[in-house]
Amino acid sequence: MAHGLSDAEMKKEYFDAQDKLDDKLDKLAKWIKE
Incomplete structure (x- = not known):
């Protein structure tokens, strides 16, 4: 199985x-201006 998200909620x-x-x-x- 390939690595990744298998859960639909994820x-x-x-x-x-x-x-x-x-x-x-x-x-x-x-933050960028600081």
């Missing part, structure tokens, strides 16, 4: 709500 993608994504992007931008 393959599931997760997406943040727009406001949470905006917060994460602001935090990332701050």
Whole structure:
């Protein structure tokens, strides 16, 4: 058997709500500027 994800739950993608994504992007931008 090849190495990888065999469980369908492990393959599931997760997406943040727009406001949470905006917060994460602001935090990332701050880290880059430092």
